[in-house]
Amino acid sequence: MIEVTSTRATVRARIVDVAAALLHDGGSAAVTTRAAAEGAGVQAPTIYRLFGDKDGLLEAVAEHVMATHVAVKSEVLDAAAAHDVGPLEDLRSGWRAQIDFGLGNPAVFRLLNDPERAARSAAARSGRRVLESRVHRIALTGRLRVSEERAVYLIHAAGVGTVQTLLAVPPDQRDPGLADAMYEAVLRQILADVPTRPEDGPRVAAVALRAAAPGLDSLTEAERGLLIEWLDRIVVTPDRLPPTPHNRGEGDHRGKSSRRKVST
Secondary structure (H helix, E strand, O other): OHHHHHHHHHHHHHHHHHHHHHHHHHOHHHOOHHHHHHHHOOOHHHHHHHHOOHHHHHHHHHHHHHHHHHHHHHHHHHHHHHOOOOHHHHHHHHHHHHHHHHHHOHHHHHHHOOHHHHHOOHHHHHHHHHHHHHHHHHHHOOOEOOOHHHHHHHHHHHHHHHHHHHHOOOHHHOOOOHHHHHHHHHHHHHEOOOOOOHHHOOHHHHHHHHHHHHHOOOOOHHHHHHHHHHHHHHHHOOOOOOOOHHHHHHHHHHHHHHHHHHHO
16 A cells, blocks of 8 residues: 555646746647656556646646745745844845746736635745745844735735736846835835834834733733734724824823822
8 A cells, every 4th residue: 555655746846846847938828738748658547547637737837936935935934033134134035036936927926816726725825824934033123113914015016016017028128126125115114224214103112012922931821912912903903093192292291180080
């Protein structure tokens, strides 16, 4: 039974490798069950038995290529953390690698960015977790001015849009500075200036503390939960009043007035 399972896995892997080469060289149109079967040295019915149909084969190929790419990204992230590579430098490296992957694997990129396919892709979810980890490292430094979730959405959307825009243009006509310009634009949206801008209010500090809150062992689980709930409100709720001396004075006045009423 083990030998049969091993043989099945070996044949499947060989077919996926052949189909991946076809996809890379000729796009999805080049991935036919006949071509994949001939290249892998199997009969066409084997394709249907293992993958269901051509779409199933394409999905398996996209998962395989993306999973390999994500595994490399995870290794780079671990190495960056281990060798004290700055989180912003690590994020820039990850951005560049993702852009290069999309441009180098246009067929896989298009397959995995189909909304329905992406929703069920384990490799795509793993890639998102790597991005979340990179953003979390930045949050711990106190540099994020938006929530971690929003930062991840902005970076992901910008990356997908950049690759799609570049793929729509012949290689010799692509703007070589577009990816870097888009990255800088995203940073301006998610990073707090140093020192913090007045309009950021307490949000930057809240984002940093929110990132560290799950590991605050000095608090009970219930206390950590309550702290996280409060911090999430600060992060996602726009400030209603600018943090000016005038407003602070009004707040103090209201507080004193309230205390006088209570004492009477």
